Amino acid sequence: MRPTKDERFRREVRDWLETHLHGDFAALRGLGGSGREHEAYDERLAWDRHLAAHGWTCVGWPEEHGGRGLGLAQQVVFHEEYARAGGPARVNHLGEELLGPTLIAFGTPEQKARFLPRIRAVEELWCQGYSEPGAGSDLAAVSTRARRAEDGRWVIDGQKVWTSLAHLADWCFVLARTEPGSARHAGLSYLLVPMRQEGVEVRPITQLTGTSEFNEVYFEGARTDADLVVGAPGDGWKVAMATLGFERGVSTLGQQIGFARELEAVVALARRNGAIEDPAVQDRITRAHMGLEVIRLNALRMLDGTGAQGPQASIAKLLWGTWHRSLGELAMEVAGASSLVAAGAPYDLDDFQRLFLFSRADTIYGGSDEIQRNIIAERVLGLPKEPKR
Structure with a gap:
């Protein structure tokens, strides 16, 4: 069978990343994730501008605004392949994935002309x-x-x-x-x-x-x-809520590839130190694998044709926030007593310790679990609003 359009595009993205994440950029693979945004900032900024020069920023934006005009399926492909290749965290995420789509939806022609080209080229953060x-x-x-x-x-x-x-x-x-x-x-x-x-x-x-x-x-x-x-x-509330919808859009599919890589690292550690033999650890790892698949399927189900999400996105936030926090706790359990000691002075953390500490905030930032449950109850299920105190 001849490959489909999406399969050909996947190969194009994969080949480009394999070719360009080399040389000066090779050392950037995997850098700059949550809690590690300080890593190689200048080099990652140069990488983002390299992406821009080759047409790989703002891939879901309409062509008239400087994007590639990719459909939803190909946007998913791009973000997944970028994560699989170990592409470094993007320094332009807030402009490209949040403000840019907001201006496209609500901005004046003058605002679009002023800001969108500079966001696409990674000239303004x-x-x-x-x-x-x-x-x-x-x-x-x-x-x-x-x-x-x-x-x-x-x-x-x-x-x-x-x-x-x-x-x-x-x-x-x-x-x-x-x-x-x-x-x-x-x-x-x-x-x-x-x-x-x-x-x-x-x-x-x-x-x-x-x-x-x-x-x-x-x-x-x-x-x-x-x-x-x-x-x-x-009328800022409507615009602000639209921005949050874009924040929980298609780019989160790449985030889940990163989650899977973190889970694989925890499993590898459990095999090395023997923790995998503990039935309780085996059960938690199995549940983590199942939970990650639920997160992915739920995210795909809730995306609409624009790549944004409605109030149902609160379900996704609850799922991945709770899951990722639990993964940090699992990492500490697998690491054992050594997880309580910094790797070096004065406060040198290993990847598992950093995962645990940063993921404590996952159920708070971007909308706390309590607020997400209220949104689901009121806007999705139609239940009465919570009484104001």
């Missing part, structure tokens, strides 16, 4: 200004405010927290309250704010892993142009 000290999982409690100055520009005051890679970003898409006296979902706007200006202060947060990918961001009189609001002023 983005961070996400959503969470606040009093508005994490309850995002509707946002208190960061933006007002119009006499010159028409937006002036932003407030604090964001857990802002991934803010210390490296050129721009931030910020959810801010722009209507005085508004509450909850009303009166919010989605603003595009330059990070490199007076009035923006970034303070890194040291995590359990000893690294600082997350940050606090303080806006004190920061400014952005009048026309850099995405969607209508006051």
